[in-house]
Amino acid sequence: MATEDVRTEFKAWAEENWDPDLTMAEWWKRMADxxxxxxxxxEPYGKGLSPQDAAxxxxxxxxxxxxxxxxGLGYMLAxxxxxxxxxxEQKARxxxxxxxxxxxxxxxxxxxxxxxDLASLQCKAVKDGEEWIVNGQxxxxxxxxxxxxxxxxxxxxxxAPKHKGISYFAIExxxxxxxxxxxxxxxxxxxxxxxxxxxxxxxxxALIGGLxxxxxxxxxxxxxxxxxxxxxxxxGAVGVAPGRKGGNLDKRAGDVGARSTRGQSGTxxxxxxxxxxxxxxxxxxxxxxxxxxxxxxxxxxxxLDEISRFTQLRAKSAIAAGGRxxxxxxxxxxxxxxxxxxxxxxxLQILGAMGMLTGADAPLNGMVQExxxxxxxxxxxxxxxxxxxxxxxxxxxxxxxxxxSDKDVPFRxxxxxxxx
Ligand SMILES: Cc1cc2nc3c(=O)[nH]c(=O)nc-3n(C[C@H](O)[C@H](O)[C@H](O)COP(=O)(O)OP(=O)(O)OC[C@H]3O[C@@H](n4cnc5c(N)ncnc54)[C@H](O)[C@@H]3O)c2cc1C
Numbered sequence: 001m002a003t004e005d006v007r008t009e010f011k012a013w014a015e016e017n018w019d020p021d022l023t024m025a026e027w028w029k030r031m032a033d034x035x036x037x038x039x040x041x042x043e044p045y046g047k048g049l050s051p052q053d054a055a056x057x058x059x060x061x062x063x064x065x066x067x068x069x070x071x072g073l074g075y076m077l078a079x080x081x082x083x084x085x086x087x088x089e090q091k092a093r094x095x096x097x098x099x100x101x102x103x104x105x106x107x108x109x110x111x112x113x114x115x116x117d118l119a120s121l122q123c124k125a126v127k128d129g130e131e132w133i134v135n136g137q138x139x140x141x142x143x144x145x146x147x148x149x150x151x152x153x154x155x156x157x158x159x160a161p162k163h164k165g166i167s168y169f170a171i172e173x174x175x176x177x178x179x180x181x182x183x184x185x186x187x188x189x190x191x192x193x194x195x196x197x198x199x200x201x202x203x204x205x206a207l208i209g210g211l212x213x214x215x216x217x218x219x220x221x222x223x224x225x226x227x228x229x230x231x232x233x234x235x236g237a238v239g240v241a242p243g244r245k246g247g248n249l250d251k252r253a254g255d256v257g258a259r260s261t262r263g264q265s266g267t268x269x270x271x272x273x274x275x276x277x278x279x280x281x282x283x284x285x286x287x288x289x290x291x292x293x294x295x296x297x298x299x300x301x302x303x304l305d306e307i308s309r310f311t312q313l314r315a316k317s318a319i320a321a322g323g324r325x326x327x328x329x330x331x332x333x334x335x336x337x338x339x340x341x342x343x344x345x346x347x348l349q350i351l352g353a354m355g356m357l358t359g360a361d362a363p364l365n366g367m368v369q370e371x372x373x374x375x376x377x378x379x380x381x382x383x384x385x386x387x388x389x390x391x392x393x394x395x396x397x398x399x400x401x402x403x404x405s406d407k408d409v410p411f412r413x414x415x416x417x418x419x420x
Pocket of ligand 1: 108111116117141378380383384385386390402
C-alpha cells in the first residue's frame with residue numbers, strides 16, 4: 001500500500017473514532033483494538049506497515065491534535081524485543097498492555113560497574129523452583145518510579161564468559177524485594193533512579209529468549225534504543241506516558257493532545273532532535289530571522305534534521321525487515337548528539353538575554369533552556385558518543401577491534417566477577 005493510501009485509511013478511521021472527550025485509556029484502547037497503535041508491528045498486534053507508513057500515521061495524529069501511542073520504553077524497547085525473542089505466550093501476555101498504555105516498563109540494564117561495558121553486569125538471578133531470586137543494583141533507570149515491569153538483565157551463569165551467562169527477564173517492579181530510589185538531575189527533575197534488588201522474585205515464564213541467551217535480547221533492545229533515540233522523525237503526535245502510575249489514563253484525551261510541552265526532559269530531547277522548525281518559528285517571533293548568521297545556522301540545522309530523518313527510516317526499515325540495523329543506528333545516534341548541541345547553541349543565540357529566563361516567563365515556555373540543560377544526556381544514553389565511534393571504527397572503517405582478553409574467560413574468574 002502506498003503511504004498516501006495509509007494516510008487516507010487512517011484519516012477515515014480517525015474521523016470515526018477520535019473524540020477529544022475520551023479518556024486516554026479509552027483512546028489508547030480504541031487505537032490498539034484497531035491495530036493502529038504500533039502499525040509497524042506484525043499482525044495481530046500491528047499491521048506490518050513500513051516505518052515510513054507508521055510515521056505517516058503519527059503525523060496524522062499530530063494534525064488532528066490527538067495524542068500518539070503510549071510513549072516510553074515499553075513501546076520503544078520491550079515490545080520490539082518481545083516480538084523478536086519472546087514466545088507466543090509471552091507476546092500475548094505483555095504486548096496488549098503496552099499497546100493499550102495500561103502497563104509502563106523500565107530498562108534495568110546499567111549498573112554502577114557496567115555501563116558501556118554492559119556485559120560486566122553483576123546483578124544475579126538464582127533459580128529457586130519455578131522462580132528466580134534476584135539480587136543486585138541497577139542505576140540510571142529512567143521512569144523506574146512509574147514502571148510496572150522492568151526489562152532486567154541478570155547473570156544466571158557466572159561460570160560462562162561474560163556475554164554468555166546473562167538472561168533477560170520481565171520483572172514485576174511492585175514487590176517487596178524491589179526498592180526504587182530517585183536520582184535528581186541538573187534539570188531539577190528525577191527522571192532516572194537507582195533500583196535495588198534484595199531477594200526479589202521473577203517467575204521462570206518471564207524469562208525472555210532462553211536461559212543464558214539474554215545478550216541477544218539485550219542487543220535487540222539496544223539497537224531499538226539507538227534507532228528510537230536517533231529521532232529526527234519530523235512532526236507527529238504528542239507522546240504521553242503510559243501506566244497507572246503515570247497518571248494519564250483518566251485524563252481527557254483532548255486536553256492531553258493539546259497540552260503544553262513545558263517541563264519535560266523527553267520533550268526537550270525531542271526538540272533537540274527535530275528542532276529546526278521550532279527554532280525557525282522562534283527566530284521569526286523574535287525578529288531574528290533576517291540575521292545572516294542565524295539564517296545560515298538554521299539552514300544547516302534543517303539539513304541535518306532531514307538527513308537524520310532519512311537515516312532513521314533506513315535503520316527502522318532494517319529492523320522491520322527482521323534484521324538488526326547496521327552502522328546507520330550509530331551514525332544516526334551521533335547525528336542526534338550533534339543536532340542537539342547545535343540546537344542548544346542556536347536556540348540560546350536567538351534568545352539572547354532572554355536565555356536567562358525559565359519556564360512560562362521565557363519564549364516557547366522555556367523549551368530552549370530545558371533542552372540546554374538536558375543536552376549532555378543525549379551524548380551518553382543509549383551508548384555514549386565514544387562507544388558509537390568505536391562501533392563505526394570497527395564495523396565501517398574496518399579498524400582493529402578494541403583489545404580485550406576477557407571475552408572467553410569465565411565471568412567468575414574476571415576481576416569484576418570475583419567482586420560478587
Ligand atoms: C538521561 C539518561 C537516561 C538513562 N536511562 C537508562 C535506563 O533507563 N536504563 C539503563 O539501563 N541505563 C540508562 N542510562 C545509562 C546509560 O546507558 C549509560 O550511562 C551509558 O551506557 C554509559 O555508561 P556509564 O554511565 O556507566 O559510563 P561509562 O561506561 O563508565 O563511561 C564513562 C566514559 O568513558 C567512555 N568510555 C567507556 N568505554 C569506552 C570505550 N570502550 N572507548 C572509548 N570511551 C569509552 C564513555 O564514552 C564515557 O565518556 C541512562 C543514561 C542517561 C544519561
